Amino acid sequence: xxxxxxxxxxxxxxxxxxxxxxxxxxxxxxxATSIYNTMLNLLPPAGGVVLQGEDEIASLGYCLxxxxxxxxxxxxxxxxxxxxYSEHISFALxxxxxxxxxxxxxxxxxxxxxxxxxxxxxxxxxxGNSGGVPGIVLxxxxxxxxxxxxxxxxxxxxxxxxxxFIASSKEIGMTRESVDLQALxxxxxxxxxxxxxxxxxxxxxPAPGTDVPYFAPIGGEVLSRLTSSMHGEDGYITPDPSxxxxxxxxxxxxxxxVVDRFSFHQAHMEADSDxxxxxxxxxxxxxxxxxxxxxxxxxxxxxxxxxxxxxxxxNLIRSTxxxxxxxxxxxxxxxxxxxxxxxxxxxxxxxxxxxxxGKLITPEEIMEAVHA
Amino acid sequence: MPExxxxxxxxxxxxxxCSHEQVLHALDxxxxxxxxxxxxxxxxxxIGCSGFFDVFFNTHALHGVHGRALTYAAGIxxxxxxxxxxxxxxxxxxxxGGAHVLAACRRNLDLTLLVLNNFNFGMTGGQFSVTTPAEAxxxxxxxxxxxxxxxxxxxxxAAGAPYVCRCSxxxxxxxxxxxxxxxxxxxxxxxxxxICPGRYTKRNKITPRSIAAQIETQGARCGExxxxxxxxxxxxxxxxxxxxxxxxxPTHLEARFKPPQSERQEVVFLGAAGQRIISAGEILxxxxxxxxxxxxxxxxxxxxxxxGPSIAELILSPEPIDYNGSRRPSVVLALAxxxxxxxxxxxxxxxxxxxxxxxxxxxxxxxxxxxxxxxFKTLGIKRQDWALASLAVLARMDRVLSxxxxxxxxxxxxxxxxLDAVKAIVRNVAEGQDPT
Numbered sequence: 001x002x003x004x005x006x007x008x009x010x011x012x013x014x015x016x017x018x019x020x021x022x023x024x025x026x027x028x029x030x031x032a033t034s035i036y037n038t039m040l041n042l043l044p045p046a047g048g049v050v051l052q053g054e055d056e057i058a059s060l061g062y063c064l065x066x067x068x069x070x071x072x073x074x075x076x077x078x079x080x081x082x083x084x085y086s087e088h089i090s091f092a093l094x095x096x097x098x099x100x101x102x103x104x105x106x107x108x109x110x111x112x113x114x115x116x117x118x119x120x121x122x123x124x125x126x127x128g129n130s131g132g133v134p135g136i137v138l139x140x141x142x143x144x145x146x147x148x149x150x151x152x153x154x155x156x157x158x159x160x161x162x163x164x165f166i167a168s169s170k171e172i173g174m175t176r177e178s179v180d181l182q183a184l185x186x187x188x189x190x191x192x193x194x195x196x197x198x199x200x201x202x203x204x205x206p207a208p209g210t211d212v213p214y215f216a217p218i219g220g221e222v223l224s225r226l227t228s229s230m231h232g233e234d235g236y237i238t239p240d241p242s243x244x245x246x247x248x249x250x251x252x253x254x255x256x257x258v259v260d261r262f263s264f265h266q267a268h269m270e271a272d273s274d275x276x277x278x279x280x281x282x283x284x285x286x287x288x289x290x291x292x293x294x295x296x297x298x299x300x301x302x303x304x305x306x307x308x309x310x311x312x313x314x315n316l317i318r319s320t321x322x323x324x325x326x327x328x329x330x331x332x333x334x335x336x337x338x339x340x341x342x343x344x345x346x347x348x349x350x351x352x353x354x355x356x357x358g359k360l361i362t363p364e365e366i367m368e369a370v371h372a
Numbered sequence: 373m374p375e376x377x378x379x380x381x382x383x384x385x386x387x388x389x390c391s392h393e394q395v396l397h398a399l400d401x402x403x404x405x406x407x408x409x410x411x412x413x414x415x416x417x418x419i420g421c422s423g424f425f426d427v428f429f430n431t432h433a434l435h436g437v438h439g440r441a442l443t444y445a446a447g448i449x450x451x452x453x454x455x456x457x458x459x460x461x462x463x464x465x466x467x468x469g470g471a472h473v474l475a476a477c478r479r480n481l482d483l484t485l486l487v488l489n490n491f492n493f494g495m496t497g498g499q500f501s502v503t504t505p506a507e508a509x510x511x512x513x514x515x516x517x518x519x520x521x522x523x524x525x526x527x528x529x530a531a532g533a534p535y536v537c538r539c540s541x542x543x544x545x546x547x548x549x550x551x552x553x554x555x556x557x558x559x560x561x562x563x564x565x566x567i568c569p570g571r572y573t574k575r576n577k578i579t580p581r582s583i584a585a586q587i588e589t590q591g592a593r594c595g596e597x598x599x600x601x602x603x604x605x606x607x608x609x610x611x612x613x614x615x616x617x618x619x620x621x622p623t624h625l626e627a628r629f630k631p632p633q634s635e636r637q638e639v640v641f642l643g644a645a646g647q648r649i650i651s652a653g654e655i656l657x658x659x660x661x662x663x664x665x666x667x668x669x670x671x672x673x674x675x676x677x678x679x680g681p682s683i684a685e686l687i688l689s690p691e692p693i694d695y696n697g698s699r700r701p702s703v704v705l706a707l708a709x710x711x712x713x714x715x716x717x718x719x720x721x722x723x724x725x726x727x728x729x730x731x732x733x734x735x736x737x738x739x740x741x742x743x744x745x746x747x748f749k750t751l752g753i754k755r756q757d758w759a760l761a762s763l764a765v766l767a768r769m770d771r772v773l774s775x776x777x778x779x780x781x782x783x784x785x786x787x788x789x790x791l792d793a794v795k796a797i798v799r800n801v802a803e804g805q806d807p808t
Contacts, residue, residue: 002624005657005667014622023451030675045616049450049609054475058443061436061472065416065447068434069455073447087437114675175696176654176669178661181622218414218432219452227426227435236382236427237435289695360697 003178008146008168009076011179012102013038015150016074020189021100022048023073025062027055027081030114031170032104035076056084063099064092068226070217072154076102078170080111082121082128089163090129091228093251096204096213098157098192100150102166104173107358116358117170119281119332123339125165126310133251136164137310138264139280140172143179148186149264149307155190156262160255161212167309169332171282171360195222204247205233211254256311263313267320270300275370276324278317278341280306283332283361290366301370312340321345328370330354332361377403377410379430391541391566392421392488396428399458399486401547402554413456416445418469420495421568422462422488439469442476445483453606456484456554463489466524467502473561477531480559481605486550487524487561490568491578498571509575523590528561529597535560537594538587541567542580549594556596558604625784627664629777632770634690639703639772640718641684641759642711645673649707651785652759653684658781659763659773660688668696672714681710688772700726703772704741705762707731708755729765729808731758747807757797764801765808775802 006014013035016024024039026032040050049066053059056077063073077085082103092099103125107116121128125137136156138149146168153164195201195214201222204213213233216224225235232243266284268291279287284305291303304320306313321327327350329338338352353369355361378384378400386393403413413431417423419438426433432455436444441459449457466473466487476483492510493499500508500516503524510516525538535556539549541564553560565583567573603611639656643649653669660667668687674680685698704719704726706712712719712734722728722741730736730745746758746765753761767775775798782794801807 002626003661003666004622004624005654005661005669006622010622023447025447041619044609044613045618047613051446051450053443054471057440058472058475061440061443062447062450064436065434065444065449066451067447068444069448069451071447071451088440091437115673171670174671176657176667176671177693177696178657178666178668181624217452218434218448219411219455221411223410223430223432225426225433227433228437229435235433286695286697292694360695362697363695 002182004181005176005178006143007034007174007176008140008143008172009034009104009174010038011143011146012076012150012166012168012173013042015147016100016154017042018186019072019151019154021072021074021154022046023063023066023071024075025051025053025059025073026076027053027059029078029081031106031174032076032078032102034174035102035104056081057088060085060088060099060101064088064097067097067099068218068224070219072098072158074100074102076104078104078106079108079121082124086128089135090131092163093129093133093135094131095226095228096161097163098161099163100153100157100166101163102168105167105169107356113358115170117282117332118356119167119169119283119336120356122167122309122331122333122336125167133248134255134311135162136160136255136262136308137167138164139167139307139309141281141284141305141307142172143177144184145307146172147179147181148184151187152262152264155187158190158192159212161192161215162255167281169282202233203235204231206250211250211257259308259311259313260315262308263316264307265313265316266305266307268303270295270302273299273301274324275301275326275328276321277301277303277366277370278306278327278329279303279331280309280337281332283330286361286363287330287366289363290370293363294367294370309337312344314344317341317344321348325349326351328353330361330366330369332356373404373407374409376400377408377413377430379428382427384428385424386421387570389567389569390421391490394541395486395488395546395564395566396425398546399550402550405547405551406554408456413458414448416441416448416457416459418461418465420462420464420493422460422465425460439465439467440472441465442469442472442483442485446476446479446481449481449483450606450609458484458486458554460486460488463487463491463501463503464493473528474531476559477528477533477561479605480532480534480602482557483559484554485559485561487563488566489524489563490566490572492568492572494568494571511571524561524563525593529600532600533561533597534558534600534602535596537562538565538590538592539563539594540565540580540583540587542583623784625658625661625780627662628780629663629774631660631663631665631688631777632772632774636687636689637703637772638698638701639686639688639705640698640701640715641705642707642715643682643759644708644710645676645678645680645682647682647707647756647759649682649684649759652763653686655760655778655781655785656686656763656773658784659777662780663773663777665690666693668693670696681708681714683711683714702726703766704728705759706734706736707758707762709734712736727771729762731762744808751800751804751807753797753800760794761797761801764798768802768806769808
């Protein structure tokens with residue numbers, strides 16, 4: 001076994017590269033810049049393209065154009081940039097454009113503090129678009145996750161034709177750690193389903209038996225047409241309520257109905273425990289340490305680490321929590337995802353601990369929250 | 373060849389008398405005269421009446437958000453260099469997308485930008501745009517009287533566009549103008565001045581003749597800007613890439629050495645910007661790998677580059693590392709006042725077993741740790757190398773890492789003369805006068 005010393009951001013870049021990403025556009029911003037730096041080393045020699053956008057809006061715009069031309073594309077930013085991405089996130093959701101968006105979260109609000117972490121964008125990543133259509137959000141815990149979840153993110157973007165977010169943080173992205181890359185189980189790269197040759201192409205007609213339309217690239221033989229505006233299956237703007245309803249309900253359904261297929265998580269279950277701790281992101285690491293220390297004291301608790309945050313993996317959360325009277329949620333903000341847990345686990349006692357001061361939540365703080 | 377590339381199922385729906393419709397037909401004529409079929413063209417548009425162009429053509433089409441059309445177009449063109457990518461926007465898109473227009477002019481990707489300038493926001497009630505004359509009466513009250521209209525041809529030329537044209541919708545040679553712009557290998561900007569009968573002409577007098585007179589006054593220009601002539605961006609980009617070496621895969625380090633201590637170690641570097649703290653931290657992390665240990669490195673520094681504290685926290689552990697905040701540092705390297713000050717609370721928490729190496733001139737808060745002052749001056753080691761030299765001191769003391777672990781890390785991280793230089797520093801500390 002040999003270990004590699006790597007930053008989370010570098011691992012995201014390698015995951016993207018190995019998933020087949022060949023266009024990256026970004027605007028420099030701490031703590032996400034080293035993704036851009038790494039992509040600049042990886043893509044151009046491999047026939048890919050890296051662009052420095054004139055701003056974040058442009059960066060995601062370049063990705064959307066490239067994606068519609070058939071290329072796998074990614075951008076990366078932090079809080080101030082994800083705010084600017086908003087209009088293009090809506091576009092990607094509405095027009096079903098596969099793209100991977102990395103948010104290396106920094107302590108917010110606003111420009112916040114560039115070199116301190118938090119998980120303050122978790123609800124923004126779900127609701128920071130006009131119209132409220134869901135995307136997919138994956139949350140890494142460590143460098144290995146940065147690599148693997150980025151590969152999964154590309155596969156999900158291709159399979160479901162949607163933006164997929166990596167909710168990283170300064171504490172993961174800019175932390176360097178040892179990882180056994182050879183031991184990781186890489187998913188095989190997925191390509192978006194193409195319209196069968198010779199068939200009439202309607203750009204937004206779902207493929208048979210699915211909620212996802214076939215893809216035909218802009219620039220291919222078959223004419224491809226898309227619009228950010230309300231559209232029918234033919235890709236033309238339409239005022240027709242039945243076509244609009246069909247589109248909006250399909251966009252809503254196409255991810256929420258299948259989240260069980262990509263509910264990434266780790267469950268550390270202990271028999272005879274009455275408490276389930278739920279965490280995501282870097283906080284999960286302090287939580288693991290806390291669980292070990294609690295276990296040494298003789299009353300082990302169970303721990304669920306969520307790596308798919310949106311759509312909310314409701315079945316996973318419900319079934320994992322079924323046997324527990326008490327659920328504790330800890331996150332690096334003042335209470336964002338706990339809202340979902342309380343909604344899904346209505347009737348159970350859900351207690352919360354969170355903080356946002358630029359420091360990692362400690363195992364001791366989590367133990368205190370568990371024993372409160 | 374088709375008789376038209378216009379979309380038979382989607383006839384134009386512009387207001388009667390709208391100049392956009394004439395531009396539409398001129399553009400169709402230009403495409404046909406170039407012998408293009410729909411699948412060799414992508415129309416990219418944004419919001420506003422010019423944003424209908426993609427619908428009315430039977431080509432590849434992408435309609436997006438206000439002012440951002442050039443960004444999608446660039447993404448498409450870089451991935452499909454053979455496609456003719458034509459962007460339409462109005463004077464509204466020109467204003468809100470100003471940064472993208474400037475970027476496109478500077479970049480010189482082979483796109484054609486048609487700005488259909490009718491001096492106001494037609495769809496939303498005739499508000500003023502970046503091109504509305506101060507003397508015009510529009511839907512924004514007095515506001516436009518206070519601002520100077522933007523001269524696109526001058527701005528585009530100043531920003532580096534190699535092909536710039538200002539013309540009237542009513543010029544007979546509009547199809548030829550458009551054809552030359554599309555055929556130009558590089559970024560071409562064509563401002564096409566027209567009339568908005570829905571809004572603008574209600575309170576302002578504008579005619580084909582007055583447009584011609586305005587262009588005459590501003591100076592007719594249509595063609596290559598010789599000072600901006602240069603290689604097309606996509607071609608230049610691909611040419612640059614040819615000589616780039618493919619990146620090597622991430623390398624791993626096999627466990628080859630036995631670390632001096634087998635239990636978890638936490639090492640905190642407290643330094644200042646410019647002391648290569650982060651690099652020294654990485655060296656220690658790599659050294660850990662060569663000793664079969666897991667490693668984690670968290671850094672803290674200000675966004676200022678050559679000022680302020682620089683801190684690295686390393687954890688070396690025989691077990692995989694979960695929580696990686698520093699808890700009980702076993703070694704603290706006090707290398708600069710800035711870092712010591714930022715973590716001043718750390719010192720009182722250190723136990724007697726903790727080792728604290730104190731670089732020359734660095735004052736310490738009171739602490740129970742074992743403090744060892746370092747004499748780097750006698751060894752002639754510069755301040756920027758103190759972090760690395762401290763690792764060599766630890767190796768000499770047989771704490772945390774061994775010299776062979778350190779040298780394995782240096783060989784992994786550096787090469788050539790830099791490797792020689794860093795190895796010389798380590799040798800100096802290891803074999804010279806004891807700095808402790």
